[in-house]
Amino acid sequence: MKNFRLKPMAFLMLSLLLSVFVSCDKLKGQEKVTTDPGLSIEFDKYELENGLNVVLHQDKSDPIVSVAIQYGVGSNREKKGRTGFAHLFEHMLFQESENVPQDQFFKKIQDAGGTLNGGTWQDGTVYYEVVPKNALEMVMWLESDRMGYLINTVTESAFANQQEVVQNEKRQRVDNNPYGHTGWVIDKNLFPDGHPYSWQVIGELEDLQNATVEDVKEFYDKFYGPNNATLVIAGDFDETEARELVEKYFGEIKKRQEVEPLEVQNVSLEETKRLYHEDNFASAPQLNMVWPAVEQYTQDAYALDFLGEILSDGKEAPLYKVLVEEKELTSQPYAFNSADQIAGKFRIMVTANADVDLDSVEAGISEAFRLFEKEGVTERDIERIKAGLETDFYNGISSVLGKSFQLAQYDVFTGDPGYIEQDIENIKAVTKEDVVRVYEKYIKGKPFVLTSFVPKGQIELIAENSEKAEVVEEEITENVATEVAEMEQEVQKTPSKIDRSVQPEMGETPSLNVPEAWTVQLENDLEVYGIEQTELPLVNFSLVIEGGHLLDDLSKNGVANLMTDILMEGTANKTPAELEEEIDLLGANIYMYTTNETIVIRGNTLKRNFNETMDLVQEILLEPRWDEKEFERIKTSTINGIKRNEADPNWIASNVYNKILYGENHPFAYPTLGTVESVEAITIDDLKEYYNKYFSPTVSNFHIVGNVTRDEALASLEGIEENWAPKEVTIPEFEVTNNRDKASLYFVDVPDAKQSVINIGYIALPRTNQDYFPAEVMNYKLGGSFSGNVNLILREEKGYTYGARSGFSGSKIPGTFTASSSVRTNTTGESVGIFRDEIAKYKEGISEEDLEFTKNALIKSNARRFETQGSLLGMLQEMSTYDLDPKYIENEEEIIGAMTLEQHKELAKKYLDESKMAYLVVGDAATQFDQFKEMGFDEVKLLDKKGEEVQLSEVKP
Helix, strand or coil: CEECCCCCCCHHHCCCCCCCCEECEEEEECCEEEEECCCCCCCEEEEEECCCCCEECCCCCCEEEEEEEEEEEHHHHCCCCCCCCHHHHHHHHHCCCCCCCCHHHHHHHHHHEEEEEEEEECCCCEEEEEEEHHHHHHHHHHHHHHHHCCCHHHHHHHHHHHHHHHHHHHHHHHHHCCCCHHHHHHHHHHHCCCCCCCCCCCHHHHHHHHHHHHHHHHHHHHHHHHHHHHEEEEEEECHHHHHHHHHHHHCCCCCCCCCCCCCCCCCCCCCEEEEEEEECCCCCCEEEEEHHHHHHHHEEEEEHHHHHHHHHHHCHHHHHHHHHHCCCCEEEEEEEECCCCEEEEEEEEEECCCCCCCCHHHHHHHCCCHHHHHHHHHHHHHHHHHHHHHHHHHCCCHHHHHHHHHHHHHHHHHHHHHHHHHHHHHCCCCHHHHHHHHHHHCCCCCCCCCEEEEEEECCHHHHCCCCEECCCCCCCCCCCCCCCCCCCCCCCCCCCCCCCCCCCCCCCCCCCCCCCCCCEEEECCCCCEEEEECCCEEEEEEEEECCCHHHHCCCHHCCCHHHHHHHHCCEECCCHHHHHHHHHHHHEEEEEEECCCCCEEEEEHHHHHHHHHHHHHHHHHCCCCCCHHHHHHHHHHHHHHHHHHHCHHHHHHHHHHHHHHHHCCCCCCCCCCCCCHHHHHHHHHHHHHHHHHHHHHEEEEEEECCCCCHHHHHCCCCCHHCCCCCCCCCCCCCCCCCCCCCEEEEEEEEECCCCCCCEEEEEEECCCCCCCCHHHHHHHHHCCCCHHHHHHHHHHHHCCCCEEEECCCCCCCCEEEEEEEEEEEEHCCCCCCHHHHHHHCCCCCCCHHHHHHHHHHHHHHHHCCCCCCHHHHHHHHHHHHHHHHHHHCHHHHHHHHHHCCCHHHHHHHHHHHHCHHHEEEEECCCHCHHHHHHCCCCCCEEEEECCCCCCCCCCCC
């Protein structure tokens, strides 16, 4: 379950340009909204007698259905002293209800081939499922049972478990993360004591520990009634049947307490507040400046959204010009508006380069403001922002889940799922004069909250006149298991008109329907793969060039990564700023990234701008600018990024784990970013050499999915076919073997870590091995899903973690088997032992029931597999990378369906040997290291953050 906030609707989903016409027809009992051209969003809305709002949206493009229920309750409904309760309660709803046994919500949905989750943010809570269409009635049964038939099952032990899970989520997301406490410091000082936004969604640790079952019951009765919720069904369903199911399962649930609407509570500051914190996990200083603003859907909120983009987005942005180009204080400043239900805030966030004094950053922001005042806002600024918003809108409705989220949020916050009409008008109405006006009204010369987060021991870097923020940090203590006396008693069933104890029949699962793909080899040997999908006026594409990090010289590791940065910094005919603006004005996204084995150019654009976008792709690919100034900037940015990562426990764990398994002489032992030393040694000539030697269509594949025909796609590639000459490229091979013969415990010290990051495994097999996919199937019940054994024990039974997983990661090169988790520090040893025991036990075989669950979850989920253009693009990339048959997914289904218990057991024995695995722990050595000497490992070693062995005497208690 996620602790998250949805982006404001203005930037998530609307944003059609002036050319888009929106009509709204009012019909009896329903509303129909149609946007034109090229897009039709129709919905029916009605209300049950108990106050439940129901919104139905039919979309028969895929045989799936999404159900979302959004309640009008978030952390803004909590009381001081009971913070974090909305999110904690959201977790409780995944436990059990009167007619759904413990831990069965996830299992039943997965067994049907679906996915589910929930989320809480300041202003709301949402639960959702996406399932094959035959499972709609089961979802209605599940969701209605936790809405109306839950509270009698809430026990002390179940509640205590989820208290632990949520506390671990807080440790993982906040306490063990660089800058994790920033939001707490900002909101506590921006909003007055007791304001609904003055605390965090995740809550205070003390409040989470003190919550009681009585709190649960009170919260449920007040906020979880049908009269405080909107139910959205989107996808492939029969409307008459859906209405009948809604009435059958939700109609008899009684109204609960009336929930009064919250009043707007915008705030003001009488004076600027300046605070600092020494951050245990930060390696670079970060400055935030935050001003009070206004609530969502107001004229000023829209204009402030635009102001954030104009101040920081792009090379012509004032913050970028001053802080990045002129003063070289940071690699990327951010400015953004957060308009929420009852208040808003405008924020500038700058993570500075290492050792930068934050006074200079603050002075730079002031200088950028003066530059903004001098240059003002142009019509072109407004035009490019609106262009990007149109593409964002279509991307936001590319899935039935996205549509259901949007309809639900509009309904809860405005009372109208069709508020899109007004939302679009509000965006269209923003002018350059509005942007300047809100800057002067809310920002210029106004008091703000300033935070300086600096690495521990570098207090000299804080902005002057700052006071110490009273951040509460958890102390590491010995683990004491909480014993909760649980009396065996029969659950009191709430009366119902129907027999809710029986799970509804689901009928036949939709058959596999793989979209037809085409493939063509161009004259320059570039392989092209495509799928036409006409639902939305969008096109997604990728050019994958083999090699990537594998082609790095280990003495200058990081060249491949810098390649993907420098190629996006202008072309021979366009400055970096000109290229960026051209992409923005098309409403397109073009970006590049490096992986261990590839360099990828990825793009997303509107159909009408597809050819112009591809012209830019060709120019980026074939006409590099090799801008020396930008090269020095991205080198500095990369080096500072590496330094920041070096304090992150998860980053440390990943790097050390790879080095242990792959050894000193393999590129995979080193991060694609490189090291500080290797990047400092790289010159622009190294990049040119890499480009000239390794960029070739002979080792490249192009993939395209969207509203574009095969002929249109090939026509767009004519320039690349004609001008990109083939050359021979040999991808080097490195020896990869699993020669481990012992169970080794490696420990990396991160003093005062609130969680321990655990990675357990060894080299396994490549994706190209015939056993690879069967091994993935075998792993599913061990740790391949929420219902995996390791997660059910470490999270659901013990409450030691927010999540635990296991899986295989092979490619053309042998990858790893890895079991991993982040656990509460004082449970580290026991958690490692549980992993070891469960891997060993798994080799003894699983039950027939577990095998059937695995088969259902993997086969039935294929109904959801081809919904979005992004998922189809991924399928094409997998086909091209591994030279797979177009029917490879059908072959995978046959492998799953034919697997026997004996085959499953043999695969587990073959690929899971806990006695030869590396056990890596990244955590607090002073309190956790010694215990491992008594746990039966063949060797126990203490390592530094680079993976080199050190002595215990070097770790200070």
